Amino acid sequence: MNKQKVDIIIVGAGLAGLSAAKKLQEQARTFVVLEARDRVGGRLLTEQFSLPSKSLDAPTHYWIDSGGQWISPTQTSIRALADEMDVTTFTGAPDNGKVILIFKGEYYQLNLGEDKPTGCFSKVVTLFKQNFSYDYNEFQTLELELDKMANDFSDGQPWGSPNAKKWDSITAQAWIDANAHTEGAKFLLNLSCLLAFAATPSDLSLLHLLFYIHCAGGLTKLHNALAYRLNGGAQEVPKRIAAQLQDNVKYGNPVSKIINNAEGVKVILSNGDVYEADHVIVTVPPALQANITFSPPLPASRRQLQQRMPMGSSVKCHLVYETPFWREKGYSGLVYSDEHVLPFITDNSNPQQSSPGILGCFLEAETVRKMMDKPIEEIQTLITKTIEDIYQPFIGTIPKPVAVHVMRWSDEQWSGGAYAGMMPPGVWTGYQNTVRESVNRIHWAGTETATKWFAYMDGAVRSGYNAVDEIYGHEICSDDPLSN
Known part of the structure; x- marks a missing residue:
């Protein structure tokens, strides 16, 4: 068993935890970030893949954002952080070709050249x-x-x-x-x-x-919240922050218990290691906080709240084609439908590459629940057939995808779903600010605690900064992204 003493312990290496850690580093505080996964990013996940080469050339490499991917012009905190990490942006939605709308059994098109x-x-x-x-x-x-x-x-x-x-x-x-x-x-x-x-x-x-x-x-x-994407994928931002934090980020370290008393906090990991600090910042979603034992127990209102903030049911899919066939036929890749299990489809190709072509889409929520425990292969078959049903009335037979990637966030042990925890009827008025209120030396962060851009990357970043401010105090200056 190892022991270590720091000023602040942070539980979770998503954007909230890493933003808090970055601010602590700038203030010359000592800290440790404890992450259960073997990676940073939380609900941001950029995956790298390659397609076999048909010639002697090297295989084609590509990336997809299986988690959060979009930011908007007014999300000043994540934009400032991306700039600081030297992660550039590009247009998040196609701006050329035709958009397809399928509504009440009819098919409609809009040429983006006419209206952008x-x-x-x-x-x-x-x-x-x-x-x-x-x-x-x-x-x-x-x-x-x-x-x-x-x-x-x-x-x-x-x-x-x-x-x-x-x-x-x-x-x-x-x-x-x-x-x-x-x-x-x-x-x-x-x-x-x-x-x-x-x-x-x-x-x-x-x-x-x-x-x-x-x-x-x-x-x-x-x-306009889906206006921009991040070059190299959204996970580039947390990866680059983690590189600056170096060994202060500990991977594969699930927290099993937090002891909170007048002298400080003690965090015990599942492997028996112990960290001690003046305060702890917990950034995991409320729905998963019950996986941690708190001593003394959290107030009843906090425990009740955690039972009442379920995660969303997100299945994000990407279909990869040798080339973007839709562009060749004058289409943007954007589709909206009221009769298919994929109500929203977009061109998610990488802008630096002419191939492969990548369509990104989400299963609608009721279908997600029906498919929650089905084999991933069934989802792959379903979405491939749906894409064919949508495009064939316009351009005839389309090619088969060379790869189909499915991310079912409910399968993620340390997320439990996506995009964020929600408030059903009665929760806001019944529990009010409980989601944000510290419990002695325990402080809460994560996009669920944000008062601006809740459920977005920007909200997560703000929440990490706010948690540090809650502990040490803060003066907003004119160029502070949180003042916007």
């Missing part, structure tokens, strides 16, 4: 504006109402709204059912929930949806 709105979601909204003006107008009206409701509270405190009890007593789906009358508005709102939560509107309270909108600064900014 920013962000993937903005493009499907433009399709509705051109083809379904009544549906589009209702959606716009509902958006304005949601924005207005989301401004009914401040500082990330949804329970402070005079309407909080009412809004937290119903699901987002109940509000949609009562207020959306066109199929187009319903489709766009449901698609928003898939892209935002990897869940259906029936999984979360209306108040939580409003909190999510509030954290982004409004629905217009949310529509």
Whole structure:
């Protein structure tokens, strides 16, 4: 058994934990980051693959983001951190070719050469504006109402709204059912929930949806949340931070117990090693915190909250083709559908390479739950057939993918799902700020604690900085990304 004493122990080497560690390093504090996995990044995972060469040339190498991948123009914290780590960005959504919309049994197309709105979601909204003006107008009206409701509270405190009890007593789906009358508005709102939560509107309270909108600064900014990607993959940022932290990041070290008393904290690993510190920052999702034994036990309100923040059900898929066949036929790779198990598809190819062609997509949430325990091969077959069904009416027979990658985040022991923990009805008003409140020397970070850009990389980065500020104090200066 090894023992070590530091100023701060950080549990988890995702963006939240590494951002906290980076700030501690800049303050010349001593710290250790304990990571259960054999890698950094948490819910960011950039995987490297290669395709066999058909000639004497070297095989084709490519990468895919199996986890989070998009950032937006107003996500200032992750953008500043990426800049500091010398990770550049590129356009996150295709801006050439035709977008396909499949809606109520009909097929529609938009040429991006005629209209190039920013962000993937903005493009499907433009399709509705051109083809379904009544549906589009209702959606716009509902958006304005949601924005207005989301401004009914401040500082990330949804329970402070005079309407909080009412809004937290119903699901987002109940509000949609009562207020959306066109199929187009319903489709766009449901698609928003898939892209935002990897869940259906029936999984979360209306108040939580409003909190999510509030954290982004409004629905217009949310529509641009998929505007950029990171060169080399999103995991490049945590990898480069970890390289600077060097041996302060310990891999393959699950935490089994945290002892919290007046003198400090003691963290015991599953292998028996012990770390002691003045404070500990826990960054794992609330739903997984029950895997750690706390002594003394956490307050009842905290334990109850952890039982009430389930993770989203995300299955992210990538189909790899020798070449981007869709581009050859004038298509962007962007598809939106109300009748397929893949409601959203995009071109996820690497911009530095002419091949292979990569389509990225998500299974819709109800299908994910049906396929939760099915063999991965069944999912591969399902999505391959779905891509064929979508494209063949436009361009005839398409090639078979040379590789199909499926990431089922519920299979990840140390994530339990993705993108983030959610608040069903009654949680925000019942537990209020419990998700963020420290317990003596235990402090919480992770995107679930963010008051800006909850559930995004930016929220994770902010939460790591905030945890350090909570311990040591902080003065916001004019160039601080958290002041934006």
